[in-house]
Amino acid sequence: MSEIELDDVDHRLLSEVAADGRIANNVLARRLGIAPSTCLTRTRRLIDAGVIRGFHAELDLAALGRPLQAMISIRLQPSARNQIEEFQHYLTTLPGVINVYFLAGTEDFQIHVAAPDGDALRDFVVGSISRRREVAGTHTSLIFSHVRPPLAV
Known part of the structure; x- marks a missing residue:
């Protein structure tokens, strides 16, 4: 920019x-x-100048068959530090992933996901995240509601 x-x-x-x-x-x-x-x-x-990076549509996830939203925190194994970019890319390819955040602190990533139901969310966490060698642990928080306040520029 x-x-x-x-x-x-x-x-x-x-x-x-x-x-x-x-x-x-x-x-x-x-x-x-x-x-x-x-x-x-x-x-x-x-x-x-890169100040405006794009224009996006906000979708009704329930109308798309994915009414259950969650934030999943992911902590990587210490030995996986050299795989951060690769793992980040992997997360962006998973169905239902809305946003991927690379973090400082005790958790390495947080992802915002949308799933059809609790069983699908569990299968996603266990089958797509926890089974990976580089993952040390996950923590899932359900989202009850999301409000986007006006951006103060």
């Missing part, structure tokens, strides 16, 4: 886009009080 200076308009633009990645340029420009051409130029500048 290039380091660029962000002014108040950039911060407001980023807040609006973070809240609604599909906002139309003319609506965004009107909310910011700038011309649509200026708004488009600013947005492209933020994309080119």
Whole structure:
């Protein structure tokens, strides 16, 4: 990412886009009080600089047949320290994995997963995570609800 200076308009633009990645340029420009051409130029500048890295859809996991969500903490064996990148990549290939976090502290990874039910979640943890040689232990926490607050930019 290039380091660029962000002014108040950039911060407001980023807040609006973070809240609604599909906002139309003319609506965004009107909310910011700038011309649509200026708004488009600013947005492209933020994309080119790597400040805006992408636009994403938030999916209804229950509608996709995966209503049960969990956070799984994973601790690797001390001997597996040289396999961190490989293990991280492996996690990204597993079905149902929404996010992968590489952490500092007692746990090495935390993954956000969605599963059809408790049996499928258990099978995932035991069959896809715990059975791996490099894994020393796991801890699974069920997610009751998830709320995404507006991003303060």
